[in-house]
Amino acid sequence: MNFKRLIITTIFIASQLAMVIPVSAEEVVKQDPVSAIEQRAAVTSNNAGANAADTQAQANNSVDPTQEDGLNKGESSDKDTSVTEENGKTEGTDKEGTVDDNQAEQPAGTEESQDGNAADGSDNGSTEPVTSPDNSVNATSTGGQLVLMMNSNKMYQNGKEYKAGYPMEVKEGVSYVSIRAIVERAGLQLSFDNKTKETIITRGTDELRFKLDTTNYRVNGVVTQMKGKSYSAKNNFMVPLTAITKALGIPYSVDNVGKRVILNLSTKPVASFSIGNKEVVAGETEVQYVTSSSSPSGLPIVNEEWTGRQDMFMEPGTYTVTYRVQDSNGQWSDPFSMTIKVAKPHTPPVANFSTDKDTYKMGELITYTDLSTDEVSIEERVWDNKALAFFTPGPKTISLKVVNPFGLSSTVEKTIMITNETLYERDDFNKLFVPVGEKFTFDGSSVPSWERVNYSISSDPVTLIRSNSPETVYSEGRVYKETASGSMRFMVHHVNSTGKNMKMYVIATNKNETTTRLTQTSLGFGGPSQYATAAGKVSVERYYKSLQSGDKYKDIWIAPGESKIILTELNAITMKQGDVISLFADMYSDQSLEFDVIMIDPNKDPFTAQPTLVNLETDVHNRGTYEDSTRYFQYNDLVGTTRTRLLIGDNSSDPYLIGHDPLKNNEYKLNAGNFGVLYKIKLNRVAPNTLITFNPRGGRYSGSIMVNGDIVQLSSLSGPNDNNVLFRTGDREQTVEFVFTAAPGSNLSVNLLLQPLPEVKQ
Incomplete structure (x- = not known):
């Protein structure tokens, strides 16, 4: 009897143990997932009451999706089971939600393991599959789903359980997962950039780059801030979950009751x-x-x-x-x-023009009116034989070709008749009718005999720092160096002939004991160009525009012992072989600053390279520091009643500035042509009906000049026989003012010519 009772008691105890001890979640023995489900069902049927209570308790402990910090009330963060957005709000709901691309975090990251293994392929927490546990009813995934268990290292995919190297956890309201675990299960590619120390996730053409201990990462090159910082936990690189889901557009849903996050990993192309x-x-x-x-x-x-x-x-x-x-x-x-x-198909433009008459005298002004039309716009007009006047008799055929944005064109011709009668000779006609900014040819050999305007000269104490030699730079190095204060003007003009890409910098260093204020008041930059005249012309034009508008004004504060890059237009571009750059700038410093003008490889740091650079030797061009570089010309007597000329840059009426080169032991320098000097010319009394023209004497010239506040673009002038129209006075005496600086790449000297206009004929 006692033996039978003992057997019954043993069987009863065994049955009770079978009901209360679940299959271990750490089980590694192969097991049919269906069997596990059946076992779990059996346990549930035998413990229905207990499980119902557990389910209710679990529901009571689930996270409120609207809770700001992602934590249950009264629960510490190390017990939190919610998945939270980077803003601290709960990620998702029990319904499936698609990641908002507009909120995707796109930082610059890296997987830099403590021991160097996490990024190079070794696995400190590999996700080897184990048998589905007895609670697989709630956890298993099917199809393209990956289930992550909250506050756990368990993941489920296609009916199998996997383990991450470190549990998904919440830190300061941000949910973190192991990069390696997600990558292996989501079919992504993982690599490591030893140069940038970045961990790289790739999927097709998408690339995510993470770096350890940062709050940003890069997605396809775009940098964005994250709310949480990446970190390493037991050699597992941890990043915010949504940094991956949002960047790659992976939809997900959150099951707070089941304590899991479900990622939908579509495998469709x-x-x-x-x-x-x-x-x-x-x-x-x-x-x-x-x-x-x-x-x-x-x-x-x-x-x-x-x-x-x-x-x-x-x-x-x-x-x-x-x-x-x-x-x-x-x-x-x-x-x-x-x-x-x-x-619908485009139609060609319609070319058309008219003249104010059909018959003209020789030397009579012809007025053309362009009547061409197009359904969109006319991009190009090409005239042939369009003259302001003709000086030989007979029929003259003029043609106009117009082209629209689609390359379609049409051409029209018109013939006018020129009689044997003369209204103006060619020279008189040009003086009266050639438009401002355009040129005409004349006999320039007589100009040196014209009377000079004996203007008075004064100057402002502006220090000119001219970096123009070696104009053609064959190796990296220092092209100029100077220490200056007060008002100063920079002229920088160089050609890259190193055979490789280069950059130019101007670095200002404050060696004083107090902060220095450096004020930039005007600036003009031209280039890069393969032509020195083109870069020089553009730099002068833009310099004039900045004088007009003041749009280049800025203050730069330089602390004691600090170096700063100034005139940043120079280093904003990379100079290719043969490129020319040209710059003018006016600045003011309240204390002395040391200025370094350098040309170096664009991949080098200018501050690191600066102390090691050699001083480059000069060539035939000029560099130096010159004082009093703003000159005033003023003349108070009446001009324009006879032929007179005003000379600029001739070293006679307008003497060259004398200066020094600090890179050559302050060697004596003469600023030939006075390049970099700003001229302000005022003629207080210009007679009525006076023509003022620009006449180059030193050779080719391409630039501009300001006349009474307006910028006049000069035509490309080839030499002393070219004359560019600048201004015509009206029927009253008036004051005329000029602002001029010589364009780099052009030649000095130049003349401003003043002469009476011919009588107007009817």
Whole structure:
């Protein structure tokens, strides 16, 4: 009897143990997932009451999705089981939600393991599969789902349990996961950039770069801040979960009752396309289809299918074109559709013009009126034989060709008659009618005999720092160095002939014991250009514009012992072989500063390179520091009643500045041509009906000059026989003011010529 009772008692105890001890979550023995489900069901049936209570307790402890800090009330962060956004709010709900691309965090990151293994392929927390546990009813995933268990290192995919190297956890309201765990389970590619110390996740054409202990990462090169900082936990690189889901557009849902996050990992390929043409015109445009396709699993794309595609649409209208692709597993992408608007064929412009008369005397002004039209606009006008006047008799045919933005053109011709009667000789006609800014030729050999305007000269104490030698730079180094204070003007003009890309910098260093204020008041930059005259002309024009507008004004504060890059337009571009740059700038410093002008490899740090640079030798051009570089010319007597000239940069009426070169032991320097000098010329009494022109004496000249506050662009002048119209006075005496600085790349000296206008004839 006692023996039978003992057997019954043993069986009873064993049955009780079977009901209360679940299958271990750490079980590694292979087990059929269905059997596990059945076992769990059996346990549930035997403990229905207990499980019902547990379920209610679990529901009571679930996280409120609206809770700001992602924690249950009265619960410490190390027990938190919610998945939280970077802003501290709960991520998702029990419904499936798609990640908002506009909120995607796009920082610059790296997987830099404590021992160097996490990024190079070794696995401190590999996600080897183990048997589905007895609670797989709540945890297993199917199809393209990956289930992450909150506050756990367990993950489930396709009925199998995997383990991350470190649990998903919440720190300061941000949910973190191990990069390696997500990458392995989501079919992404993982690599490490030893140079930048960044961990790289790739999926198709998408690239995410993370760096350890930072709050930003990069997605396809775009940098964005994260609310949480990446970190390492037991050699596992941890990043905010949504940094990955949002950047890669991975939909997810949150099950707070089941304490899990469900990622939907679609394995479908993705297809898209764009149109490479700016406009598609019926019967004219061969459509450029630019396709893009990828597989989230990295599978090759083996097939594509189009619907509605035409290489050329023959009729105007709206067309829908659809594109999809197939991967090597046979899966088709969702169709991608685009609506293409096909415009009607363009028509050529209509060229047309008129003249104010059909018959003219020789030397009589011809007025042309352009009457051309186009449905959009006319991009180019090409005149042939369009003269302001003709000086030989007979029929004259003028033509005009007009071109629209689509390359379509038309041409029109008109013939006028020139009689034997003369109204003006050519020279008188040019003086009266050639427009301001345009040139005419004349006999310039007589100009040296014209009477000089004996203007008075004064100057402002502006220090000119001219960095113009070696003009052609053959190796990196220091092209100039100077210490200056007060008002100063920089002129920088150089050619890169090093055979490789280079950059120029101007570095200002404060060696005083107090902060220095450096004020930039005006600046003009030209280049890079392959032509010195072009870069010089543009720099002067932009310098004048900054004098007019003041838009280049800025203050720069330099602390004691600090160096700063100034005149940043110089280093904003990379100079290729043969490129020319040119710069003018006016500045003021309340204390002395040391200025370094250097040319170095663009990949070098200028502050690191600066102390090691050699001083480059000069060439035939000029560099130096010159005082009193703003000159005033003033003349109070009446001019214009006879032929007179005002000389600039001749070293006689206008003496050259004398200075020194600090890189050559303060060697004596003469500023030939006075390049970098700013001239302010005021003629207080200019007679009525006076013509004022610009006449180069030293050779070719290309630049501009300000006349009464307006910028006059000069034509390309070839020498002393060219005359560029600057100004004509009216029927009253008036004051005329000029602002002028010589354009680098051009030649000095130059003359301003003043002479009476011919009598106007009817």
